[in-house]
Amino acid sequence: MFNNKRLISIEGIPLYVQIRENLKKDIQEGRLAIGQKLPPEEELAQQFNVSRMTMRRALNDLVEEGLLYRKQGRGTYMSRPQIDRDHTRLTNFFESAKEKGINAAIRVLIADIVPSPLKVASALGLEEGELVIRIKTLRLANDIPVSVVDHYVPYQLFPHLLDCDLEAAHLWDFLEEFGFRVKTAVQTVYAREADSELGELLKIESGEPILFKERTVYAEDGTPIEFTYCYNRGDQYSITMKLTR
Amino acid sequence: MFNNKRLISIEGIPLYVQIRENLKKDIQEGRLAIGQKLPPEEELAQQFNVSRMTMRRALNDLVEEGLLYRKQGRGTYMSRPQIDRDHTRLTNFFESAKEKGINAAIRVLIADIVPSPLKVASALGLEEGELVIRIKTLRLANDIPVSVVDHYVPYQLFPHLLDCDLEAAHLWDFLEEFGFRVKTAVQTVYAREADSELGELLKIESGEPILFKERTVYAEDGTPIEFTYCYNRGDQYSITMKLTR
DNA sequence: GAGTGGTCTAGACCACCCG
DNA sequence: GGGTGGTCTAGACCACTCG
Numbered sequence: 001m002f003n004n005k006r007l008i009s010i011e012g013i014p015l016y017v018q019i020r021e022n023l024k025k026d027i028q029e030g031r032l033a034i035g036q037k038l039p040p041e042e043e044l045a046q047q048f049n050v051s052r053m054t055m056r057r058a059l060n061d062l063v064e065e066g067l068l069y070r071k072q073g074r075g076t077y078m079s080r081p082q083i084d085r086d087h088t089r090l091t092n093f094f095e096s097a098k099e100k101g102i103n104a105a106i107r108v109l110i111a112d113i114v115p116s117p118l119k120v121a122s123a124l125g126l127e128e129g130e131l132v133i134r135i136k137t138l139r140l141a142n143d144i145p146v147s148v149v150d151h152y153v154p155y156q157l158f159p160h161l162l163d164c165d166l167e168a169a170h171l172w173d174f175l176e177e178f179g180f181r182v183k184t185a186v187q188t189v190y191a192r193e194a195d196s197e198l199g200e201l202l203k204i205e206s207g208e209p210i211l212f213k214e215r216t217v218y219a220e221d222g223t224p225i226e227f228t229y230c231y232n233r234g235d236q237y238s239i240t241m242k243l244t245r
Numbered sequence: 246m247f248n249n250k251r252l253i254s255i256e257g258i259p260l261y262v263q264i265r266e267n268l269k270k271d272i273q274e275g276r277l278a279i280g281q282k283l284p285p286e287e288e289l290a291q292q293f294n295v296s297r298m299t300m301r302r303a304l305n306d307l308v309e310e311g312l313l314y315r316k317q318g319r320g321t322y323m324s325r326p327q328i329d330r331d332h333t334r335l336t337n338f339f340e341s342a343k344e345k346g347i348n349a350a351i352r353v354l355i356a357d358i359v360p361s362p363l364k365v366a367s368a369l370g371l372e373e374g375e376l377v378i379r380i381k382t383l384r385l386a387n388d389i390p391v392s393v394v395d396h397y398v399p400y401q402l403f404p405h406l407l408d409c410d411l412e413a414a415h416l417w418d419f420l421e422e423f424g425f426r427v428k429t430a431v432q433t434v435y436a437r438e439a440d441s442e443l444g445e446l447l448k449i450e451s452g453e454p455i456l457f458k459e460r461t462v463y464a465e466d467g468t469p470i471e472f473t474y475c476y477n478r479g480d481q482y483s484i485t486m487k488l489t490r
Numbered sequence: 491g492a493g494t495g496g497t498c499t500a501g502a503c504c505a506c507c508c509g
Numbered sequence: 510g511g512g513t514g515g516t517c518t519a520g521a522c523c524a525c526t527c528g
Contacts, residue, residue: 012505014516035466040494051518053298056495066429069465072495073525080370080467088333090488125325184311185488191436191454191479209436209454220314221280222325234436241486243335243430257524259497285513296499301514317514318506 019048019058027067027078038068038076088241090185092170093139093147102141108166109148109201110136113155120152123216123227131155135166138201145202146236150229157225172217175226180219182226187215189239194231202233209234264293264303272312272323283313283321333486335430337415338384338392347386353411354393354446355381358400365397368461368472376400380411383446390447391481395474402470417462420471425464432460434484439476447478454479 026032038044045055059076062068070076097104115129124132132152139147151171153161157180164174172182192212199206210231217226271277283289290300304321307313315321342349361369361377369377377397384392396416398406402425409419417427437457444451455476462471 016516042494051520053519054517057516066467069467070495071526073493073527075494077466080463080469088486088488090490182490184490186485187488188483188485189434189456190483191456191477193454207452209438211434211436218325221322222311222314224325232436238433238435240431240433241333243333243432245335245427245429261497287513296501298500299498302497315514316507318508318512320513 015048015050016054016057016061019050019055020061023058023062024065024067027062032078034078034080036078038078040075090182092172094170097141103143105140105143106167106170107138107140108135109138110134111162111166113162116152120227124152124154124224126154133158133161135171137166141236144236146233148198148201148231152227153225157223171226180223180225183218183220185215185217187213189213191234192231198231202231204233204235211237211239213239260293260295261299261302261306264295264300265306268303268307269310269312272307277323279323279325281323283323285320335427337417339415342386348388350385350388351412351415352383352385353380354383355379356407356411358407361397365472369397369399369469371399378403378406380416382411386481389481391478393443393446393476397472398470402468416471425468425470427470428463428465430460430462432458434458436479437476443476447476449478449480456482456484458484 032038039047041052041055041059044059045052048055059068059070063070063076067079068076069079093106094104112134113131114134116124116126116132118128120126120132121128121130126132131154133155135151135153137149137151138145139149153171153175158175158178161174161178164177166174175182190212192210194202194204194206194208194210196206198204198210199208202210211234213228213230213232215226215228215230216224217228219225277283284292286297286300286304289304290297293300304313304315308315308321312324313321314324338351339349357379358376359379360374361371363373365371365377366373366375371377376399378400380396380398382394382396383390384394398416398420403420403423406419406423409422411419420427435457437455439447439449439451439453439455441451443449443455444453456479458473458475458477460471460473460475461469462473464470
């Protein structure tokens, strides 16, 4: 280990990325023991034939990811492998269903242009009553209804949104087509009971638990581009996240 | 703006931190317009009288925080201010109650040493049946019961934990006293119904919605130090988080 | 005091984006 | 082609930790 690691310079890929991925592979394939101390940065830099700054950039990324940790004045060490990593990533329904091998489908219940209710307006940075596009859908996973989702999108930013086939792709695909890249979201999660309408749509008894989510989605420049109420069947849905102190 | 920003070198505080906080203040106090383009990095570096690498380090932090964004080949820009920031931080019950001006109290229901159930063992990286400390508590906010929390902690790591006054401080304070700094947690959130026991403890009807959480807490080096089931009153509790694509 | 990570410099060249 | 961010170097000194 840690010998003759000189990289063959690969076209286009930054050195720190190559080093990072190289080390990550060593870690994930178990070639480094838990708690093991790594060589000092200076030495690693020599082995990889890069400057210390570049080496640090690679190490920083791995520390960020939680694979390594540093103790000032002592050294850099392997973390214990944790079960789950990389939560709090924003993924869309089709993407995550595909990863899990689930057959995803969307049925549009409402697609309309309406004046914005107060809460929607304030989330989207609009005046109350400014026009928004409302799209209410039912989501199915392997033909089982799992969520009712109520999207609100500023009409002024996406005047042609309703021309799209909203059952054919995820809403975000269309938002991106119109020039807004989905970047971050802030969401709040609650436990609620299903009312009779939700019960009917989700094929559960009314009164059964619902994981209820309010979410505001922002583009790269911070513009709010979507506000959503999301009602998820309690027995079919959970949310996993990673927190840092 | 952007003139004569030369920093008086302040004792001990790294330059990139001073620059970062300086810019953050400008942003938060509205001295920079939304969407405004910043001067190029080279120029900023000159104004602050540092090298470009140091300037970049400061800017990187602000981009990370979502206050700025970059477009390669074009420039660095102000983001729109977003309502909420800095979620997905791990906070303890007493800390967050204090911030909100809520009077927090903990009542211990169970404090015992037991063989670990399978699920607990696997979360904590133990063999099934290895001893764990189980601490079950009721949390009150302004005398209203809000959560029932069931903690499991490896006995071997904290053999003297039960000597502590567990109602006097948060469990994490004791874990840190014994040498383990709480660093990260991975949690999964579900919607459930209250059973009769929970109903009684939380003073709600059985069948009412519960925001149920399973959480594994890790120390700095990745050692799992706590696994917890957490039952929160649906009408008193929500979780807010920020997601990134 | 030796070992190690944390910060910082003053350059350099490249890749990308725009008019 | 000019402006800009992305990457990289080869040094340097400081701050922290440990024996």
